[in-house]
Amino acid sequence: MSILFWQQPYDESFRMVADIPTTRDKILQAAAEITKEVGPVNLSLDAVAKRAGLSKGGLLYTFPTKAKLLEGLVEQHVSEFDQSLRREEASRNFGPNSVVLAVIAVYRAEFVCNEPEPSGILAAIANDPGFLEPIRRYNKQLLQRMRENAADPMLAMMVFLTIEGLRSLKLFEMNVLDRAEQIAAIDRLKNLFEPADPAPVETPAVA
Amino acid sequence: MSILFWQQPYDESFRMVADIPTTRDKILQAAAEITKEVGPVNLSLDAVAKRAGLSKGGLLYTFPTKAKLLEGLVEQHVSEFDQSLRREEASRNFGPNSVVLAVIAVYRAEFVCNEPEPSGILAAIANDPGFLEPIRRYNKQLLQRMRENAADPMLAMMVFLTIEGLRSLKLFEMNVLDRAEQIAAIDRLKNLFEPADPAPVETPAVA
DNA sequence: TTGACATTACCGTCCAGACGGTACAGTACT
DNA sequence: AGTACTGTACCGTCTGGACGGTAATGTCAA
Numbered sequence: 001m002s003i004l005f006w007q008q009p010y011d012e013s014f015r016m017v018a019d020i021p022t023t024r025d026k027i028l029q030a031a032a033e034i035t036k037e038v039g040p041v042n043l044s045l046d047a048v049a050k051r052a053g054l055s056k057g058g059l060l061y062t063f064p065t066k067a068k069l070l071e072g073l074v075e076q077h078v079s080e081f082d083q084s085l086r087r088e089e090a091s092r093n094f095g096p097n098s099v100v101l102a103v104i105a106v107y108r109a110e111f112v113c114n115e116p117e118p119s120g121i122l123a124a125i126a127n128d129p130g131f132l133e134p135i136r137r138y139n140k141q142l143l144q145r146m147r148e149n150a151a152d153p154m155l156a157m158m159v160f161l162t163i164e165g166l167r168s169l170k171l172f173e174m175n176v177l178d179r180a181e182q183i184a185a186i187d188r189l190k191n192l193f194e195p196a197d198p199a200p201v202e203t204p205a206v207a
Numbered sequence: 208m209s210i211l212f213w214q215q216p217y218d219e220s221f222r223m224v225a226d227i228p229t230t231r232d233k234i235l236q237a238a239a240e241i242t243k244e245v246g247p248v249n250l251s252l253d254a255v256a257k258r259a260g261l262s263k264g265g266l267l268y269t270f271p272t273k274a275k276l277l278e279g280l281v282e283q284h285v286s287e288f289d290q291s292l293r294r295e296e297a298s299r300n301f302g303p304n305s306v307v308l309a310v311i312a313v314y315r316a317e318f319v320c321n322e323p324e325p326s327g328i329l330a331a332i333a334n335d336p337g338f339l340e341p342i343r344r345y346n347k348q349l350l351q352r353m354r355e356n357a358a359d360p361m362l363a364m365m366v367f368l369t370i371e372g373l374r375s376l377k378l379f380e381m382n383v384l385d386r387a388e389q390i391a392a393i394d395r396l397k398n399l400f401e402p403a404d405p406a407p408v409e410t411p412a413v414a
Numbered sequence: 415t416t417g418a419c420a421t422t423a424c425c426g427t428c429c430a431g432a433c434g435g436t437a438c439a440g441t442a443c444t
Numbered sequence: 445a446g447t448a449c450t451g452t453a454c455c456g457t458c459t460g461g462a463c464g465g466t467a468a469t470g471t472c473a474a
Contacts, residue, residue, distance in 0.1 A: 023448085023449085036336065037336070038335075038336070039332065039333050039334055039335050039336050040247065040248060040333040041247065041248050041333050041334045041335075042334075044432080044433065044434085045433080045434065045435085046432090046433080046434095054449075054450080055449075055450050055451060055452095056435095056450095056451090057437095057438095057449075057450060057451070057452090058448075058449050058450065058451095060434095060435075060436090061448070061449060062448090062449090064435095065434085065435080066433095066434065066435090122332075122333070125246065125329075125379070126246055126247040126248045126329070126333040127246055127248045127249075128245075128246050128248075129243070129244070129245070129246050129380075132379055132380065132381070135379075135381070136380075136381050136382070136383070139381060139383050140383045143383050143384075154391075154395065157384070157388065157392060158369060158392065158395065160372070161368075161369045161372035161373055161376075161392060162365060162368045162369050162372055163372070164371075164372030164373075164375055164376060165367070165368035165369055165370070165371030165372035165373075165374075165375065166368055166371075166372075167372075167375070168371055168372065168374070168375030168378075169368075169371060171375075172332070172339055172342075172343075173336075173339065173343075174339070174342070174343050174346060175343070176343070176346050176347045176350050177350075177364070181364065184361075185364060185365065185368060188361065188365065230423080230424090251458080251459060251460085252459075252460065252461080253458090253459075253460090261423095261424070261425085262424070262425045262426065263425085263426080263427095263460095263461090264423095264424065264425050264426065264427090264463090264465095265423070265424045265425065266424095267460090267461070267462090268422085268423060268424060268425095269423085269424090271461095272460080272461080273459095273460065273461085
């Protein structure tokens with residue numbers, strides 16, 4: 001029911017990073033796409049199977065129940081962010097303000113690369129508010145870490161809120177700000193911690 | 208389909224402000240409550256009718272289709288905010304920064320009074336992402352007005368984002384910050400525009 | 415004042431269709 | 445032989461919504 005990070009049927013750790021997507025990945029992406037297009041309510045297993053290019057039986061082989069699929073959506077969302085975050089923290093040697101700066105860096109990269117928001121979590125939440133719990137826990141912990149590691153905890157909180165604002169705008173595809181404005185906002189945040197930014201890259205090439 | 212603010216069956220303008228709730232109001236509140244409890248996907252007309260204390264037939268008399276009910280949810284959300292905002296703007300005589308300050312004031316009041324988030328909009332969005340469009344339009348216009356009216360447009364944008372962050376945390380009941388912290392964050396924003404705040408009222412009486 | 419009809423605000427029932435899930439036989443690759 | 449599916453058929457449940465009724469209230473002419 002609410003068991004997040006459940007055991008996967010097989011070990012994926014041997015797979016290459018930028019390899020061809022697994023069936024699992026294809027299903028998750030299909031679910032996110034459908035959610036974005038027709039809304040979480042209309043996310044049916046039939047539709048996901050069709051979009052992912054497999055049969056319903058095949059889908060239910062990978063995800064035995066719809067709840068497991070939704071769990072997969074949430075798990076992917078959280079773990080992908082966390083991995084990026086830890087990487088950024090490590091590159092800053094876990095020094096002062098490293099958590100805040102890492103958070104900023106992760107979102108900056110996301111906005112620069114114009115990565116689509118995996119709106120699948122909306123589907124999960126819409127089906128069962130209980131899926132919010134792990135996200136709640138994660139965010140609580142994240143904010144805690146940001147504050148403890150920051151020179152100015154209050155400022156860290158403001159950064160958290162601003163980022164959260166950007167994130168929610170993206171989640172709802174609320175294109176109120178264009179990409180440049182979003183990046184400018186993030187850089188403004190960054191400058192609160194690193195006042196001297198010698199060469200702010202305005203429009204870096206998209207890899 | 209996407210006609211917001213549709214004609215209501217009768218003129219409610221004669222009704223007193225703090226009067227007994229109309230059937231319409233009861234239905235809308237019931238829908239919001241159910242959404243919060245069991246998630247937008249499980250918002251059924253039967254459940255709403257039961258919660259609101261009338262039959263399904265009666266519900267469908269007030270809202271001929273489910274889509275109309277969802278429209279009602281969105282419309283209520285937007286119009287209630289807008290009314291509060293205009294009132295706050297007027298009380299500041301539409302002077303410089305009045306829009307930004309009004310937005311801050313509205314949310315401050317909301318957090319101080321601990322008003323519950325009408326999570327009904329989540330239900331609307333979950334059923335049909337098209338319901339985001341009017342909200343998108345409104346927010347775009349709001350941000351525009353905040354910027355044009357503000358002494359520092361960039362700062363106005365940061366305020367908008369921070370408020371948006373607080374709002375999304377509340378929408379998802381992401382109780383990461385306690386009430387005092389949220390109010391402190393809002394006051395910090397306010398002080399960016401009104402540096403000298405002589406007597407910040409902590410818990411003003413609800414009028 | 416009364417009878418005829420209209421409108422409002424509902425109730426209770428019914429139904430076609432969609433959905434999640436099961437079951438199982440078959441198949442292609444490793 | 446096992447893994448990872450395909451494809452079809454099916455079941456029970458839930459859902460939106462159509463529909464026919466009904467009680468209360470209002471309107472208006474005779």
